[in-house]
Structures are given as C-alpha cells and as structure tokens.
Amino acid sequence: MSVTLNDVLCSLQEEQSRLMMKLQQLKRELVDSPRDKIPFPVPEIPVVFQGLTLQGRQVSKFLVSNSEICCPLPGGSALVTFDDPKVADQLLQQKEHKVDIEDCRLRVQIQPLELPVVTNIQVSSQPDSHRVLVSGFPEGLQLSEEELLDKLEIFFGKAKNGGGDVETREMLQGTVMLGFADKEVAEHLCQTGQFQVPLGRQQVPLRVSPYVSGEIQKAEIKFQQALHSVLVTNIPDVLDAQELHDILEIHFQKPTRGGGEVEALTVVPSGQQGLAVFTSMSS
Amino acid sequence: MDADLDIKKQACKEHSPEKEVMKGEQKERLIHDIMRENLELDQEIKKLEAELQSDAREFQIKENIPERKLKFISVENPEDAGRFSHSSCSFQVSSQILYELQKGQALITFEKEGVAQNVISMGKHVVQMEKGCVEVTAHPVPPTIGVRFRVHVDISQMKINVTGIPDELPEEQTRDKLELSFCKSRNGGGEVESVDYDKRSGSAVVTFVEAGVVNKILKKRDFPLYMNSKCYRVTVSPFIERRLEKYQVFSAVSKRTVLLTGLEMVWLDEETVEDLISIHFQRRNNGGGEVDVVKCSLDQSYTACFEE
Numbered sequence: 001m002s003v004t005l006n007d008v009l010c011s012l013q014e015e016q017s018r019l020m021m022k023l024q025q026l027k028r029e030l031v032d033s034p035r036d037k038i039p040f041p042v043p044e045i046p047v048v049f050q051g052l053t054l055q056g057r058q059v060s061k062f063l064v065s066n067s068e069i070c071c072p073l074p075g076g077s078a079l080v081t082f083d084d085p086k087v088a089d090q091l092l093q094q095k096e097h098k099v100d101i102e103d104c105r106l107r108v109q110i111q112p113l114e115l116p117v118v119t120n121i122q123v124s125s126q127p128d129s130h131r132v133l134v135s136g137f138p139e140g141l142q143l144s145e146e147e148l149l150d151k152l153e154i155f156f157g158k159a160k161n162g163g164g165d166v167e168t169r170e171m172l173q174g175t176v177m178l179g180f181a182d183k184e185v186a187e188h189l190c191q192t193g194q195f196q197v198p199l200g201r202q203q204v205p206l207r208v209s210p211y212v213s214g215e216i217q218k219a220e221i222k223f224q225q226a227l228h229s230v231l232v233t234n235i236p237d238v239l240d241a242q243e244l245h246d247i248l249e250i251h252f253q254k255p256t257r258g259g260g261e262v263e264a265l266t267v268v269p270s271g272q273q274g275l276a277v278f279t280s281m282s283s
Numbered sequence: 284m285d286a287d288l289d290i291k292k293q294a295c296k297e298h299s300p301e302k303e304v305m306k307g308e309q310k311e312r313l314i315h316d317i318m319r320e321n322l323e324l325d326q327e328i329k330k331l332e333a334e335l336q337s338d339a340r341e342f343q344i345k346e347n348i349p350e351r352k353l354k355f356i357s358v359e360n361p362e363d364a365g366r367f368s369h370s371s372c373s374f375q376v377s378s379q380i381l382y383e384l385q386k387g388q389a390l391i392t393f394e395k396e397g398v399a400q401n402v403i404s405m406g407k408h409v410v411q412m413e414k415g416c417v418e419v420t421a422h423p424v425p426p427t428i429g430v431r432f433r434v435h436v437d438i439s440q441m442k443i444n445v446t447g448i449p450d451e452l453p454e455e456q457t458r459d460k461l462e463l464s465f466c467k468s469r470n471g472g473g474e475v476e477s478v479d480y481d482k483r484s485g486s487a488v489v490t491f492v493e494a495g496v497v498n499k500i501l502k503k504r505d506f507p508l509y510m511n512s513k514c515y516r517v518t519v520s521p522f523i524e525r526r527l528e529k530y531q532v533f534s535a536v537s538k539r540t541v542l543l544t545g546l547e548m549v550w551l552d553e554e555t556v557e558d559l560i561s562i563h564f565q566r567r568n569n570g571g572g573e574v575d576v577v578k579c580s581l582d583q584s585y586t587a588c589f590e591e
Contacts, residue, residue, distance in 0.1 A: 070366070
C-alpha cells in the first residue's frame with residue numbers, strides 16, 4: 001500500500017506527541033526522585049560541628065590525611081635532618097664535604113632528598129558487579145580483623161549459602177568488601193540480601209548489598225625536596241655503624257662546619273639498604 | 284486499495300492542482316521539521332533516562348592537592364626486600380562534610396547525644412532575646428553522603444618507561460639496541476636485567492639490575508639510542524604504578540549537633556545571639572544540657588565544617 005504524505009505526517013505527529021509525553025513523565029520522575037538517596041545501606045560515620053567554618057577559596061571538597069612517603073636509601077649513606085632548613089640549604093651549596101675524624105678525613109657527598117608527592121588526582125567510581133558490601137556488624141564483636149575476614153570468607157565461599165569463590169576481601173570502616181570470581185554469585189547474594197552468619201559464638205544477621213568501587217584515572221606526581229634534610233652519600237666503609245653515627249652527629253652539630261641543631265641522624269651501613277619514611281602535613 | 288488512493292489523489296489533483304502541489308511541498312518541509320524535532324526529543328529523553336539511572340553512587344573526583352610540608356619520621360629496614368625497589372607515596376582522601384548555614388539558622392553542638400536528640404524531639408523552643416522572645420525550631424542536620432579511599436603510588440627504582448622508539452629495525456634487533464644503549468654507564472645507564480619492547484606503540488619498559496640507576500637517567504627527559512650509525516633521542520619517564528584501596532561510600536550523620544531555624548527576624552549581632560542561645564540551651568529546664576559550640580548566621584551565610 002502506498003503511503004501518502006498525509007499518512008507520513010500523521011504518524012510523525014503521533015510519534016511526537018508520544019515523545020513529548022514521555023519527556024514530561026521523565027522530567028517529573030527526575031524531580032521526584034531524591035538524587036541524594038542511596039538505595040543500599042551505607043555505613044554511618046558520626047561527625048560533629050566544632051565551630052570550624054570555611055571561607056570562600058579555602059573550601060575544597062576533600063581532605064588529605066595519613067600520608068606516608070617512602071624513599072629507599074643506598075648503603076654507605078646517612079640521612080641527616082636539621083631543625084632549621086637554612087642549615088640544610090647551606091650544606092647543599094657544596095656537593096663535596098669533608099668530615100674530620102681524629103687524624104684523618106672522610107670525603108663524602110651531600111645531596112638533597114627528593115620525595116614523590118601527588119599533585120592532582122582523578123578518580124572515577126562505578127558499581128562493581130563482582131564485589132559486594134557486607135554490613136550490619138553489631139558493636140562489641142570480639143573478633144580481630146583477620147578473624148572476621150576469615151569467617152566471612154568461609155561462610156560466603158560456600159555454594160550452599162549462595163556463595164562462591166572469594167577472590168578479594170577488604171576491611172573497611174564498619175563494613176567488609178568481598179570480591180567474587182563469579183559475578184553471578186555476587187548478584188545472587190545481593191538479591192538474597194539478608195543472611196544469618198556464624199561469627200564466633202553468635203549467629204549475626206548481616207546485610208549484603210552491591211559495592212561501588214573506585215579507580216584511579218590519573219595521579220600526577222612531582223618531586224618535592226625535603227627541606228630540613230640532607231643525604232650524605234659515598235661514605236667510605238672504614239668505621240662501624242655506631243662509630244660513624246656518633247662522628248657524623250658531632251660533625252653536623254657544629255655551626256663552624258656548616259651544621260646546626262640535628263633533629264635526627266640515621267646511618268645506612270655499606271652493603272645494607274634503608275627506607276626513609278616521611279609524612280606530609282597541610283601548611 | 285492502491286487504486287482507490289490513486290483515484291483520490293487524481294481527484295484532488297484535478298480539483299486544485301496548484302494547491303495540491305504547494306501543500307505537497309509544505310507537507311514535505313513539515314515532515315522534515317517534525318522528523319528533526321522528534322530526533323531532538325529522542326536525544327533529550329535518552330539524556331534524562333541516563334541521568335535517572337546514574338544515581339548518587341557514582342562519584343567523579345578531580346582534585347588538585349596543594350603542596351604540603353614534608354616531615355621526617357624514621358629510617359626503616361623492612362624485611363620485605365621488595366620495598367626497596369620503589370619509592371612510594373600513599374595517603375587517604377576523604378570527603379569534607381560541609382553544611383551551608385543560611386541566614387536565620389544556627390548550629391548548636393551539645394556534649395551529650397541524648398540532649399541533642401531531646402532538643403530535636405521537643406521541636407519548638409522559645410528563646411529569650413534582649414527585647415523579647417524568638418521561637419526557633421530544632422531539626423536534625425541532614426546526613427551527607429561522602430566517599431573515602433586510600434591512594435597508593437609506587438615509583439619504580441628499577442624500571443623506566445621509554446617512548447618514541449623509532450621503527451627502523453626488526454623487533455628483536457631493536458630490543459638488543461635498547462639494551463646496549465641503556466647499559467652504557469657513560470650515559471648514566473647501568474646493567475640491564477630485561478627489556479619489554481612493544482613495536483606497535485614504539486615504547487618499552489627497561490628493567491635494571493641495580494636500584495637507583497633510574498634516578499640518573501631520569502635527570503633528563505631523553506636518552507641517546509644508537510641504531511645503525513645514527514643516534515636517536517628517545518623519551519624516558521618514570522615507571523609508576525597507581526592503585527586505590529579501601530574505597531568506601533559513607534553517610535556522615537551528626538548525632539550531637541542540632542540545626543536551629545527561625546532566626547531571620549533577629550536584629551542583634553551574631554555573637555550576642557550565640558551567647559543567648561547557649562544560655563537558653565544550657566538549662567536542663569529548657570530540655571538542654573552542656574553546650575560545646577554555637578554558631579549562628581544572621582548577616583551572612585557560612586560554610587560549616589563537620590569533623591569526625
């Protein structure tokens with residue numbers, strides 16, 4: 001049957017009114033649905049207002065804390081940290097340094113210590129179909145982290161409980177994340193939702209829900225100098241560690257030798273390695 | 284049926300041929316317009332559907348981290364030798380829990396949770412101001428959804444990334460040339476453990492036997508690669524592994540802090556009002572108890588920061 005322009009026009013107009021109705025309906029749904037409501041249980045963390053208010057530019061959406069920066073140190077070196085960064089700065093002006101011991105001299109080198117810091121971070125998140133969140137733990141459970149994770153892995157590893165092979169597990173604050181080899185197991189557990197799990201002497205009602213996991217898209221790094229510290233390298237292997245430590249400490253405390261008040265000094269003996277540990281604090 | 288329609292068409296044409304043609308053109312234009320509109324509507328619908336599906340579970344984070352002061356802790360000698368093969372940086376990132384305090388609102392933190400809950404359940408409170416009273420309403424502070432996780436970044440002391448490798452020689456030969464160039468100590472190189480070369484992308488990962496060789500090489504952005512009788516400069520960059528741990532969405536609830544509303548018409552200064560509110564809610568007769576902090580917003584709004 002041949003279709004006239006009128007027919008085409010009619011059907012297009014019908015289509016349009018159908019589309020417009022759908023659009024209106026969706027707009028209503030969007031207004032009604034509380035976007036901030038999360039449809040799965042989320043652990044509660046108590047917070048309190050203690051009088052701190054932020055102004056304009058200070059407001060950043062995220063807090064950085066508990067930072068740990070580690071840097072391996074070579075054998076035959078020593079890390080010296082001064083109270084005054086100016087002392088470190090002065091010492092770094094000359095790369096070669098001579099340390100006097102009784103009747104001889106140690107020729108050593110002085111280098112700045114450069115540490116990696118993250119300057120920009122991009123993280124995206126999405127629901128992870130292989131992982132679940134286990135929540136509802138009562139207070140006062142007399143189990144260590146390891147014990148709790150073991151018991152959960154045992155319970156949810158059994159097919160008879162609706163579980164399967166557990167590939168990853170992680171203790172979070174107040175909840176546990178379990179990752180399964182088979183995503184159908186994870187899905188099925190979420191659908192069941194409630195479980196009675198034996199944890200020690202009691203049967204505890206726990207809730208299983210979908211887990212949202214995060215992934216780093218980008219983390220930009222730069223090297224920042226530890227301004228209070230210097231790394232003394234190429235120390236000849238002529239003294240034992242304790243003697244070397246004492247001699248270096250005495251030497252670097254002397255303002256006449258370019259030193260100053262030493263906060264800490266650690267020797268990494270020849271043939272060994274050391275790991276310098278730093279933290280960072282907001283200025 | 285076809286015949287019928289054709290006859291009708293013929294009939295229309297015979298009656299007003301010009302009109303029919305014009306209408307025909309108009310109709311075609313109209314059809315094009317409607318088709319375009321429908322396409323736009325469809326796109327809008329798809330966008331809204333996607334929005335409805337993407338719920339608050341999805342957090343996109345894009346943040347600059349301001350420079351912080353470095354502080355020495357200690358020098359360790361861990362048993363795990365693997366820890367010497369990279370330098371690392373790890374830290375926790377956690378959402379700031381903020382509340383926009385509007386004009387006419389106040390936040391009051393009690394020492395005891397029970398007192399806060401009682402004040403909320405009492406609802407309205409009549410607070411004595413200097414010249415009269417004001418009725419405030421106590422509400423719980425709405426919970427905020429936040430996210431927290433731990434970032435780990437490891438910068439290898441044994442491996443480097445090499446890019447911009449010319450495609451002139453066969454794979455095996457290029458791999459050998461890379462090894463030969465990177466083991467030359469006069470260029471800052473050192474004994475090479477292995478070379479992982481990807482011809483397709485012109486890049487490679489070079490692993491050295493000794494830790495620390497990479498630091499010398501990475502002082503410059505490029506490195507000389509000798510192929511045949513030419514010297515190419517390939518780009519070198521640190522080999523970095525990044526991962527995220529303990530990613531967790533949480534709900535920040537305030538148990539001891541109460542939101543008070545109804546202070547819009549108060550004409551005193553903020554400090555005075557804070558004192559008066561504090562005095563009122565310290566009294567057990569008023570349903571209150573020991574007060575930690577009061578912050579009130581009258582002239583301007585504030586961004587209140589909640590802490591754990």
